[in-house]
Amino acid sequence: MVAIQVSNLSKTFHTKHKAAGLAASIQALFKPQFSVVEAVRGLSFEMGSGELLGFIGPNGAGKSTTIKILTGILFPDAGSVQVLGFVPWKQRRQLAYLLGTVFGQRPQLWYHLPPIDTFELFGKIYELDDRETKKRISYLTEIFEIGDFLETPVRKLSLGQRMRCEVAASLIHKPKLLLLDEPSIGLDVVAKQHIRDAIREMALRENVGVLLTSHDAGDLEALCKRVIIINHGQIVYQDKVSILKRSFLTSKLVEVRYAQQVSPEFEVEGTETIKVSKDRYAIKIRFNTLQTPVEYVMAHLSAAGTLMDITISDPPLEEVIAAIYKSADGKN
Amino acid sequence: MKKYLAIFRINLLTSLAYPAEIVTRAGMIIIFMLVFYQLWHVTFTASGSQVINGMTLRDTMWYLLIAETLELGRPRLAKVISQQVKDGSIAYLLNKPYNFIIYQLAGGLGDSLPRMGILLIIGGVPVWGMAGAPPALANWPPAMIALGGAWLLHFCVNGLIGLAAFVAEEVAPFEWIYQKLVFILGGMLIPLNFYPAWLQSLSKSLPFAYMMYGPAQLFVMPDLRLFIQITVGQLIWLVILGGLLAIAFSRGMKKLTINGG
Numbered sequence: 001m002v003a004i005q006v007s008n009l010s011k012t013f014h015t016k017h018k019a020a021g022l023a024a025s026i027q028a029l030f031k032p033q034f035s036v037v038e039a040v041r042g043l044s045f046e047m048g049s050g051e052l053l054g055f056i057g058p059n060g061a062g063k064s065t066t067i068k069i070l071t072g073i074l075f076p077d078a079g080s081v082q083v084l085g086f087v088p089w090k091q092r093r094q095l096a097y098l099l100g101t102v103f104g105q106r107p108q109l110w111y112h113l114p115p116i117d118t119f120e121l122f123g124k125i126y127e128l129d130d131r132e133t134k135k136r137i138s139y140l141t142e143i144f145e146i147g148d149f150l151e152t153p154v155r156k157l158s159l160g161q162r163m164r165c166e167v168a169a170s171l172i173h174k175p176k177l178l179l180l181d182e183p184s185i186g187l188d189v190v191a192k193q194h195i196r197d198a199i200r201e202m203a204l205r206e207n208v209g210v211l212l213t214s215h216d217a218g219d220l221e222a223l224c225k226r227v228i229i230i231n232h233g234q235i236v237y238q239d240k241v242s243i244l245k246r247s248f249l250t251s252k253l254v255e256v257r258y259a260q261q262v263s264p265e266f267e268v269e270g271t272e273t274i275k276v277s278k279d280r281y282a283i284k285i286r287f288n289t290l291q292t293p294v295e296y297v298m299a300h301l302s303a304a305g306t307l308m309d310i311t312i313s314d315p316p317l318e319e320v321i322a323a324i325y326k327s328a329d330g331k332n
Numbered sequence: 333m334k335k336y337l338a339i340f341r342i343n344l345l346t347s348l349a350y351p352a353e354i355v356t357r358a359g360m361i362i363i364f365m366l367v368f369y370q371l372w373h374v375t376f377t378a379s380g381s382q383v384i385n386g387m388t389l390r391d392t393m394w395y396l397l398i399a400e401t402l403e404l405g406r407p408r409l410a411k412v413i414s415q416q417v418k419d420g421s422i423a424y425l426l427n428k429p430y431n432f433i434i435y436q437l438a439g440g441l442g443d444s445l446p447r448m449g450i451l452l453i454i455g456g457v458p459v460w461g462m463a464g465a466p467p468a469l470a471n472w473p474p475a476m477i478a479l480g481g482a483w484l485l486h487f488c489v490n491g492l493i494g495l496a497a498f499v500a501e502e503v504a505p506f507e508w509i510y511q512k513l514v515f516i517l518g519g520m521l522i523p524l525n526f527y528p529a530w531l532q533s534l535s536k537s538l539p540f541a542y543m544m545y546g547p548a549q550l551f552v553m554p555d556l557r558l559f560i561q562i563t564v565g566q567l568i569w570l571v572i573l574g575g576l577l578a579i580a581f582s583r584g585m586k587k588l589t590i591n592g593g
Contacts (some may be wrong), residue, residue, distance in 0.1 A: 073426040075586050089585075096429040108424040110342060112349040117342060124338035125428055153349075 002082075003177050003209045004047040004070065009079035010233075011040040011065055039065040041233035043079070049176065050207040052200075054224035054241065056214060058325050060094070062233035063213040064103075067179050071101055084176055097126060100175035100208075102166050107154070114151045115165040119172055126173035133172070140168040144198045149254075160191025167195060171202060177209045184219050195223040197280035217321060229324055237324050245314060250290050253313045254297065257282045259306035268292075268300040335430055336438040361400055361455035368396050369462045385525040391552040392523060395456050398548040399520045401573040402479065405448030406486040407440035410507045413494030422588075433491065433581055440487055453527025461577055467552055474559045475551035481566035485543045488573035495577070500582035518544030525549070550551035 015035050018028035040062040047053045059064050068074040068079060071089030072095055081088055086095040102108075109118045116137065123133030137323055141147045144164045149157055157165065167183060184192045200223055203210050212223060220227055220241055231239040237244065253274075261280040267273055268285060270292035272273070275284040287297055301307070347354065368380045376382070376389045381548070413436070424567040426432060460466060475535040515521050518540035524532050546562035 068423060071427040073423055073585075074588060077417045092427070093429045096427055099427065101424070101427055103420070103423055106424060108421075111348060112346050113342065117345065121338050121342045125335045127335065127429075230444070279554060306377075 001049040002046055003044075003049040003051065003084055005080075005082045006046070006066075006070075007044045007067070007080045009040055009043040009069065009081060010038070010077050011062075011069060011074065013037045013039055013228065022119075037317045040069070040076070043230070043233065043235060045228055045235060045238065047209060047211060049084075050189045050203070050209050051226065052203055052210045052212070052224045054214070054220040054227035055230070056213050056220065056227060056321065057230040061230045063230060064181055066230075067101075067181050067211070068076055069095075069212065070179060071099060083154075097173065100170035100173070100178040101109060102170045102178070102180045102182075102183050104163070104166075104185040107162070107166065108169060109162065109165055111154050114153055115146065115157075115169070116150045118154075118165075118169055122169055122172040129138055129163055135269055136172055136174070140171055143201055144168045145194065158191075158196065160187050163187060163191065164198065167199060171208075174206065175208060177211070180212045180214075182214055183212070184214060184216055192218065199223060224284060229321065231325055245320065250254070250288050251286060251314075252289055252294070253284065253286050253311075254301065255282065255284045255309075255311040256301050256307060257309040257314075259308050260302070262304055266304055271297060336434055339430075339438040340442040342590040343439045344446060345442075346533045347443050349448045354447060355454070358404070358447065358454045361397075361404060361451050361457050365393070365397060365455050365458050366399055369393060369459075372396075379402060386531060387523060387525055387552070390464040393459045394466055395523050395552050397452070397459050397469055398475065398479070398551045399518075399544050401451040401481055402486070402544060402547065402583075403514070403520055405444050405451050406483060407436075407444055407490050409436055409440055409490035410493035410497075410510075411492075412436075414497040417497040417588075424590075426585075427538050428491045433577060436491065436494075437487060441483075441494045444483065467554075471551055471554045473567050474554055475547050477561070478547035478550050478562050478566070481563065481570070482547050485539055485566060485569055485573065488570065488577050489539070489543075491577045492573070492580055495580045495584045500586045514540055514544055516539070519548070520544045523549070536565070539573065542566045542569055 013036075015037050016028075016032055017035055018024050018033060018212065039060075039290070043062070047164070055063055055066070065074065069076050070083050070088055072083075072086075072090075072092030075089045084098050086098075088095055089215060109115055110121075116166055119137045119140075120133060122134070128136065136151075144167065146161070146164050146168060149161050149165075154162060167180070170178065175229060178199075183199070184195055187195065196219060199210060202208055203223075210223065212219060214220065214313060224241055227237070227241050228235055239247075254271075258281055262276075262283060264280070266283070268287075269284040271287035273283065273285050276282070285297075301310070354365075372389055374391050376384065382388055386394075400579060413422070416425060425435065428435075456466065465528070484511070490507075493503050493510060496506060497503045517535045517538055519535065524541060524545045525536055527535070542562060542565045546566065550559060550562060
C-alpha cells in the first residue's frame with residue numbers, strides 16, 4: 001500500500017532582496033526587488049506504508065518545503081500529492097489525525113511546563129480518552145526512557161532529553177506516518193543513538209512509516225532502507241541505502257598486519273600506500289575496485305608475508321553523499 | 333470542545349508558571365493610575381466642578397481602570413502569530429486537528445484572564461484609595477458582558493493583523509497604528525464623554541468605541557439603553573470582523589511562507 005504519492009510537485013517562493021547601504025534601502029521602499037526561488041521542481045516519488053525512507057539533501061535543497069507540503073501547511077504551485085489517501089492542503093485536519101511530525105529545530109513542547117502537560121494536551125487535541133492517553137504516555141515513557149524527567153519543565157531539560165520527548169509527543173496519537181525533519185540535529189553521539197533506537201523500535205512495533213530528513217548519514221544507515229537524495233528541488237538519486245553504498249563506494253581501504261616485517265620496497269601495483277607503521281609490521285593502502293580487482297590486491301598482500309590481521313572498509317557514507325551532491329551541482 | 337478547553341488550560345498554566353513576574357508586570361498599572369489621578373485631579377480642580385459631562389473624578393478613575401485593564405490584558409495575537417511565522421513554529425500549530433482561529437481564541441483567553449484579573453485587583457486598590465469605592469456590584473454584570481465582547485473584538489482585529497504576518501512577516505507597524513486608534517477613538521486615554529459630539533459619533537460608528545469605551549462606561553454609569561447599544565454594536569462588529577478573520581485565514585494559508593524551508 002502506498003503511504004505517500006508525489007507527482008510533478010513544484011513550489012516557488014518570492015523573496016524580497018536589496019543591496020547593502022542606505023541608498024539601496026530607500027530605493028527598496030519605492031521599488032522593491034523580488035527574486036523567485038524554486039524550492040521544489042517537478043518532484044515525483046512514492047513511499048510505501050510502514051517504509052523507512054531517508055529524504056536527504058544539502059541546505060536549501062527543498063526537503064523541509066516538501067515535508068511542509070506533505071503535512072498540508074504549504075500549498076504547492078503545481079503537481080499532485082496524496083498522503084495516506086488525503087490531499088494534504090485540502091484535507092489538512094483529517095490527515096493530521098494520522099500524521100506525526102517533528103521539526104528538529106522547532107520545539108512543540110510547552111517550554112515552561114513539564115513534557116507530561118504537552119502529552120496530555122495532545123491526547124485531548126487528538127481526541128483520545130483520558131485512560132487511553134495515560135496508557136500511551138506510559139508506553140512511550142518506557143520506549144523513549146523519559147520517565148525521570150517527565151515532570152521537569154522543558155526549559156530545564158538537555159537537548160537530548162528534549163528531543164526524545166519531542167519525538168514521543170509526536171507519537172501520542174498512534175500516527176500511521178511519522179515525518180521527521182532533522183530529529184537528531186545538535187545531539188551528541190549517545191543522544192542520537194537513543195533517538196534512533198526508539199524510532200526504530202516504534203516503527204517496527206506499530207508499523208509506522210517514517211520519512212526522515214537528516215544531514216547525518218548515521219541516521220540513514222541506522223534507520224532507513226531506502227533513500228531519496230534531492231538537490232535544487234529535484235531528485236538526483238533514489239534507491240536502497242545498501243545499493244547507494246555499493247554503487248558509489250568504488251574506493252576501498254585495506255589495513256594489514258603481518259607476522260614479520262615487510263620489505264621497504266613492498267607495494268601493490270594499482271594501489272596507493274597511505275601508511276606504513278614504524279616497525280614495518282602494518283600497512284594501509286587504498287585502491288579503486290573498478291581499476292584494480294579485489295582478488296589481485298588480496299593475492300599480492302597475502303604473498304608479501306604471513307597475515308595476522310586484515311580490515312577492509314568503505315569510506316564514510318558522508319563522502320558518498322557529498323560526491324552525489326557535487327555531481328548533481330555539476331549537471332545544474 | 334474538550335480540546336479547546338485543554339488549550340485554554342495549558343495557556344492558563346503557562347501564565348501562572350511565574351506568578352511573581354505577572355504581579356510585577358501588572359504593577360505597571362499602579363504607575364499609570366497614579367499619573368491619571370494626578371492629571372484628572374488637576375483637570376477637575378481647574379474646572380471648579382465636581383462633574384464634567386456627567387462624570388465625577390471617581391467615575392473617571394474607575395472608567396480608566398477598566399480601559400487600562402483591557403489594554404494591558406487584551407490578546408497579543410498579532411505579536412504571537414508574527415513571532416510564530418518568523419521562527420517557523422507556526423508549522424506545528426497548523427498541522428494539528430483543530431480550528432486554528434479557535435485554538436488562538438482559547439489560548440488567548442487562557443493567557444488574558446489571569447492577567448486581567450490581577451490587573452483589576454492591583455490597579456483597583458490605589459484607585460479605591462485615591463478616588464473612592466468602586467461602583468455598586470449591580471453595575472458589574474453588564475460591564476463584564478461588554479468586557480467579554482470588547483475582548484473578542486480585540487481578538488478579531490489583532491488576529492487580522494497577526495494573519496498579515498503570513499504575507500508581510502513583520503506586523504509591528506500595523507499593531508502600532510491599531511493601538512493608537514484604540515487610544516484615541518476607543519476612549520482609552522480620555523473617556524468619550526469628554527469628546528465633542530462629532531468625534532463621539534465618529535468613534536461610535538467605528539469598532540473602537542465598542543472595544544474600550546463600552547465596558548468602561550457601563551461599569552461606571554450602567555444604563556439599559558447604553559447596554560443594548562453596546563451589545564448590538566459589538567455583535568455587528570463581531571460578525572464583520574470575525575467573518576473577515578475567517579476569510580483572511582483561508583486566503584493567508586495559500587500565501588504562507590515559513591522561514592527555514
